[in-house]
Amino acid sequence: xxxxxxxxxxxxxxxxxxxxxxxxLNTTGIGSTMLAGFLYLGSGLGMTLLFAFRPKEKKALEKPxxxxxxxxxxxxxxxxIGAAILTLWGTSLTAAGTAALLSNFELxxxxxxxxxxxxxxxxxxxWIAIALITLASILLSFEDGIYSLQFSPGxxxxxxxxxxxxxxxxxxxRLSEKDPLAxxxxxxxxxxxxxxxxxxxxxxxxxxxxxxFVAAALGFVAYxxxxxxxxxxxRELGAAKTSAIFALNPFLGSFISFFVFLYLPSRIYxxxxxLMALGSFLSQTSEQKQIGY
Numbered sequence: 001x002x003x004x005x006x007x008x009x010x011x012x013x014x015x016x017x018x019x020x021x022x023x024x025l026n027t028t029g030i031g032s033t034m035l036a037g038f039l040y041l042g043s044g045l046g047m048t049l050l051f052a053f054r055p056k057e058k059k060a061l062e063k064p065x066x067x068x069x070x071x072x073x074x075x076x077x078x079x080x081i082g083a084a085i086l087t088l089w090g091t092s093l094t095a096a097g098t099a100a101l102l103s104n105f106e107l108x109x110x111x112x113x114x115x116x117x118x119x120x121x122x123x124x125x126x127w128i129a130i131a132l133i134t135l136a137s138i139l140l141s142f143e144d145g146i147y148s149l150q151f152s153p154g155x156x157x158x159x160x161x162x163x164x165x166x167x168x169x170x171x172x173x174r175l176s177e178k179d180p181l182a183x184x185x186x187x188x189x190x191x192x193x194x195x196x197x198x199x200x201x202x203x204x205x206x207x208x209x210x211x212x213f214v215a216a217a218l219g220f221v222a223y224x225x226x227x228x229x230x231x232x233x234x235r236e237l238g239a240a241k242t243s244a245i246f247a248l249n250p251f252l253g254s255f256i257s258f259f260v261f262l263y264l265p266s267r268i269y270x271x272x273x274x275l276m277a278l279g280s281f282l283s284q285t286s287e288q289k290q291i292g293y
Contacts, residue, residue, distance in 0.1 A: 001232075002236065003232065003233045003234075003235060003236030003237040003242070004233070004236075004237070004245065006229045006230070006232040006233040007229070007230070007233035007237065007242050007245040007246060008245065008248075009226075009229045010226045010227070010229040010230040010233060010246060011226075011245065011246055011248050011249045011252065012252070013221055013222055013225050013226040013229070014222050014223075014226040014246075014249050014253075015100075015249050015252035015253045015256060016218075016221075016222055016253070016256065017039075017218070017222040017223070017253070018091060018096055018099050018100040018103070018253045018257065019096050019100070019253060019256045019257040019260045019261070020218055020222070021035065021039075021087075021088055021091050021218075022091050022092075022096040022099070022257070022260075022261070023260065024211070024214070024215065024218075025088065025091065025092045028207050028208070028211045029207040030204075030206070030207050030211050030215070031199060031202070031204035032085060032088035032089045032091070032092050033085050033088070033089075033195055033198055033199040033202060033204055034195075034196065034199035034200075034204040034205075034206070035088055035215055036081075036084035036085050036087075036088050036192075036195040036199075037192050037193070037194075037195035037196030037197075037198075037199055038192065038196070038211075038212045038215035038216050038219065039084065039192070039215050039216070039218060039219035039222075039223055040080065040084060040187075040188050040189075040191040040192030040195060040219055040223060041188065041189065041192030041193065041196065041216060041219065042188070042192070042215060042216025042217055042218065042219030042220045042223075042224070043184070043187070043188035043192070043219040043220050043223035043224030043227070044184075044185055044186075044187065044188020044189030044190070044191070044192050044224070045188070045189070045216065045220070046188075046216075046219075046220030046224045046225075047181055047184040047185040047188055047220070047224045047225075047228065048185040048188075048189065050181055051179075051181040051182060051184075051185050054181060059179070062178070062179035062180070062181075062182075063177055063178050063179060064178070064179055064182070065175075065178050065179065065182055065183070065186075069174075069175060069178060072171055072172075072174045072175055073175070073183075073186060075171045076168060076171045076172055076175070076183075076187060077186075077187065077190045077191050077194065079164050079165075079167050079168040079171060080168055080187060080191040081191050081194045081195050081198070082164045083161050083164035083165045083168055084191065084195060085195060085198070086157055086158075086160050086161035086164060087099075087103070087158065087161040087165075089154075089157055089161075090102075090154045090155070090156075090157035090158035090160075090161055091154075091158070092154070093152075093153060093154025093157065094152065094154030094155055094157075094158060095257075095261075095263065096253075096254075096257035096260070096261055097253075097254040097257040097258055097261075097263075097265060097269065098140055098152075098154075098155060098158075098254075098269060099154070099158055099257075100249075100250045100251075100253030100254040100256075100257055101136075101140060101250045101251070101253075101254050101269070101272065101273060101276060102137060102140050102155055102158040102159060102162065102250070103158065103161075103162055103165070103249065103250045103253070104133055104136070104137070104162075104247050104249075104250040104251075104276050104279075104280065105133060105134070105137040105158075105159050105162035105163070105166075106162040106163075106165040106166045106169070106246075106247075107129070107130070107133055107166075107244060107246070107247045107279075107280075107283060108130050108133050108134055108137075108162075108166065109162060109163045109165070109166025109167065110165075110166040110169040110170060111126060111130060111166075111244075111283075112130070112166075113166060113167060113169075113170045114170055114173070114238070117170065120238055125282045125283070125285060126244070126282065126283050128279070128282050129244075129278075129279040129280070129281075129282040129283035130279070130283075131279075132275045132276065132278055132279030132282070133247075133275070133276055133279040133280075133283075135275055136271075136272035136273075136275035136276040136279065137155075137159055137162075137272070139268050139271060139272040139275070140152075140155050140268065140269065140272045141155040141156055141159065142155075142268060169242075172230075172231060172234070173234055173238070175231070176231050176234040176235050177235065180228050180231040180232055181228065183231060184224055184227050184228045184231070187227065188219070188223065188224055192219075230242065230246065233245070244280075244283035247279075247280045247283055248280060250276070251273075251276070251277065251280070254273070
């Protein structure tokens with residue numbers, strides 16, 4: 001399959017994560033840090049099984065990880081832990097639709113870092129898209145009030161999480177030529193273990209027996225398989241272009257959230273949605289060229 005197909009598969013699988021996380025946080029009493037741990041642990045376990053049972057001839061076609069990849073792997077794990085915890089913390093404080101839409105800010109950070117550090121050229125259209133998405137994210141940092149606008153801490157946390165995801169996207173760009181199943185397995189197992197250790201240190205507890213299994217299954221689909229397809233897409237498209245396609249995820253996640261939680265969007269949300277939709281369109285129709293690393 002082409003890199004574009006892999007990118008869209010990644011979008012479809014990841015779109016369910018925000019409404020599903022919001023539902024688990026609201027109904028089970030699990031803490032955001034512990035939920036992040038089980039999501040990643042499920043992702044890591046699932047991808048490890050796929051890695052173990054993959055045919056040898058397919059494994060031989062992939063480049064193995066080596067000691068030169070260790071710094072990038074370490075950075076990936078640290079950023080994943082921080083991004084996942086911030087995302088779930090922000091989701092617990094924000095409407096699911098708003099949280100999903102704010103994840104589009106990831107495109108801004110990914111594209112800027114790809115430009116500044118990895119020398120990927122950004123077209124004029126993508127610069128406009130970056131400006132529109134940034135403006136929309138600022139608008140979503142406020143909540144509708146009857147007489148005034150009130151700052152939303154949850155939205156600010158979601159923007160910080162998106163910044164971590166954007167950094168992580170560019171780190172994984174350095175690993176995109178290596179065995180994607182190996183990278184995905186390490187990412188899930190180590191990030192999950194790290195998040196769970198932090199959760200237990202903070203005093204979080206498992207609310208009941210079935211929650212870890214549900215969270216792990218969700219993590220395998222929405223994190224593990226989605227990330228696997230994302231890495232395959234980056235091989236052909238680069239970090240900026242893959243992230244541009246992935247920017248469709250927030251809109252689909254928001255759409256799902258409205259049906260799951262049965263609420264109407266605010267005026268600010270609709271304004272931000274329009275700006276982000278235009279920004280997303282411009283980003284997808286832009287042309288980026290890699291000019292060296």
